[in-house]
Amino acid sequence: MATLKPVDTFDLLIFGGAGDLSLRKLLPALYHRDGAGQLPTGSRILAIGRNEMSQEAFVSLVEDTLRARLKGLDADRWARFAERLSYLSLDAEDSASWDPLCEQLAGFEDRLRAIYLATPPHLFGAIAQGFKARALITGNMRIVLEKPVGHDEASARRINDEVGACFEENQIYRIDHYLGKETVQNLLALRFGNSLFEPLWRREVIDHVQITVAEDLGVGNRVDYYDGIGALRDMVQNHLLQLLCLVAMEPPSSLDDDAVRDEKLKVLRALQPMTASEARSQTVRAQYQSGAVEGTVVPGYIDELGRGSSTETFVALKVGVENWRWSGIPFYLRTGKRMARKLSEIVIQFKPVPHAIFDASYDTLPNQLLIQLQPDEGMKLTIMAKRPGPEGFSLIPVNLDLSFEEAFGGAYPDAYERLLIEVLRGNPALFMRRDEIETAWQWTDTLLASWEDNQQRVDRYVAGSWGPASAALLLDRDGRSWHTGS
Ligand code: BG6
Numbered sequence: 151m152a153t154l155k156p157v158d159t160f161d162l163l164i165f166g167g168a169g170d171l172s173l174r175k176l177l178p179a180l181y182h183r184d185g186a187g188q189l190p191t192g193s194r195i196l197a198i199g200r201n202e203m204s205q206e207a208f209v210s211l212v213e214d215t216l217r218a219r220l221k222g223l224d225a226d227r228w229a230r231f232a233e234r235l236s237y238l239s240l241d242a243e244d245s246a247s248w249d250p251l252c253e254q255l256a257g258f259e260d261r262l263r264a265i266y267l268a269t270p271p272h273l274f275g276a277i278a279q280g281f282k283a284r285a286l287i288t289g290n291m292r293i294v295l296e297k298p299v300g301h302d303e304a305s306a307r308r309i310n311d312e313v314g315a316c317f318e319e320n321q322i323y324r325i326d327h328y329l330g331k332e333t334v335q336n337l338l339a340l341r342f343g344n345s346l347f348e349p350l351w352r353r354e355v356i357d358h359v360q361i362t363v364a365e366d367l368g369v370g371n372r373v374d375y376y377d378g379i380g381a382l383r384d385m386v387q388n389h390l391l392q393l394l395c396l397v398a399m400e401p402p403s404s405l406d407d408d409a410v411r412d413e414k415l416k417v418l419r420a421l422q423p424m425t426a427s428e429a430r431s432q433t434v435r436a437q438y439q440s441g442a443v444e445g446t447v448v449p450g451y452i453d454e455l456g457r458g459s460s461t462e463t464f465v466a467l468k469v470g471v472e473n474w475r476w477s478g479i480p481f482y483l484r485t486g487k488r489m490a491r492k493l494s495e496i497v498i499q500f501k502p503v504p505h506a507i508f509d510a511s512y513d514t515l516p517n518q519l520l521i522q523l524q525p526d527e528g529m530k531l532t533i534m535a536k537r538p539g540p541e542g543f544s545l546i547p548v549n550l551d552l553s554f555e556e557a558f559g560g561a562y563p564d565a566y567e568r569l570l571i572e573v574l575r576g577n578p579a580l581f582m583r584r585d586e587i588e589t590a591w592q593w594t595d596t597l598l599a600s601w602e603d604n605q606q607r608v609d610r611y612v613a614g615s616w617g618p619a620s621a622a623l624l625l626d627r628d629g630r631s632w633h634t635g636s
Contacts, residue, residue: 166268167197179566208237275312282316303591330565360497364489422470429600435462441613466621488613494523
């Protein structure tokens with residue numbers, strides 16, 4: 151087994167430290183890693199926020215949040231974790247408010263210093279500059295940028311320039327939390343740890359690929375932020391394109407920091423640009439109306455927002471990867487809020503056998519590889535088998551079924567646990583490089599501009615469904631259907 155870099159004693163500074171992401175994801179992730187013995191003694195976690203809050207109030211806020219999320223806390227583990235926590239109020243744009251932070255950091259220049267920016271992206275540059283201006287950037291330092299890095303290519307470039315003026319590219323860790331998911335990393339294991347699939351992973355054998363990331367939740371209390379952002383920017387530009395990249399990329403020469411990212415970048419560059427006419431025929435935008443999800447009545451997007459809006463909460467599209475391996479093979483992507491249930495899956499649909507030797511009255515279904523990302527992580531390969539018995543050749547599809555829960559047992563650490571440890575270890579391979587983010591925005595911007603040109607319609611779908619009829623039609627026109635809930 152490869153030896154893993156150890157985690158050195160660190161100071162982790164979380165900007166937006168009392169915010170939603172920090173309380174829901176980052177602090178629980180750190181608590182778990184602490185429980186697993188991965189956080190060295192003496193390491194400190196400094197939460198930084200704009201609001202004034204006493205140390206006691208912050209620690210008890212974290213305790214209450216963890217207790218509610220984890221349904222109870224181990225007293226010793228919590229006491230050890232609480233020791234590490236402190237809270238500082240700081241307004242990045244107010245120079246005087248930096249002083250307490252400078253005092254906290256003085257004398258700790260030799261230890262690993264990591265800063266996590268869980269703030270709105272327009273503050274990324276000001277915070278990075280704040281560190282530079284006060285000579286707080288040490289030789290052993292990393293900066294983590296939470297998504298979204300910008301809302302289009304120009305703003306992403308601006309942020310990258312501003313942060314890049316203070317930190318080297320190899321110190322900048324841009325998060326896409328999907329890359330920290332165990333099952334997403336398993337895609338690499340599937341493709342490059344087995345000799346079985348790679349020779350088949352090409353246009354001659356594969357008919358098409360489907361990627362679905364469906365959520366049952368609505369936008370909830372993020373509705374004001376979400377409106378004007380929409381599903382294309384929120385999910386497709388990052389998570390779905392990253393999944394597409396991992397499916398479509400060429401084998402990297404190693405798992406080194408840049409080898410995988412170089413290959414992903416080539417896929418992003420090969421994505422078919424969505425001109426106005428392509429956008430019209432190959433993409434669907436939609437918004438949920440009231441309905442029922444898993445038996446509970448839920449309001450529509452407009453009711454939650456309290457005003458009219460044409461922001462999409464659902465996107466389905468067909469895109470090509472224009473290279474030798476994938477030319478002519480459609481990739482169908484679909485994501486939405488308030489769909490029938492939470493489900494992320496990738497379907498690799500193989501072509502039919504080239505010549506039928508069995509009685510035409512028996513359906514020979516093409517093989518299918520289903521990669522289930524969440525929940526119920528696993529893989530299913532559908533193959534044709536002969537139904538037992540003396541009655542000629544009656545073929546039926548059977549599944550070679552691997553449930554990760556049965557094979558490996560239990561639940562996996564949250565993606566943020568893995569990613570925070572990678573930051574502390576200094577391993578940027580699972581993070582997005584500047585060129586990847588900007589190229590993904592470039593493609594997204596073209597589609598957004600085409601929607602604008604087309605005045606593209608926003609269809610409606612009932613909450614709790616699998617999306618609008620137009621999404622089913624997108625595949626129907628090609629003689630195909632979505633794997634789940636067409
Ligand atoms: C975030 C999006 O990046 O991913 C959210 O901003 C979305 O809108 C979330 O709900 C989904 O993540 P997961 O891990 O629950 O699939």
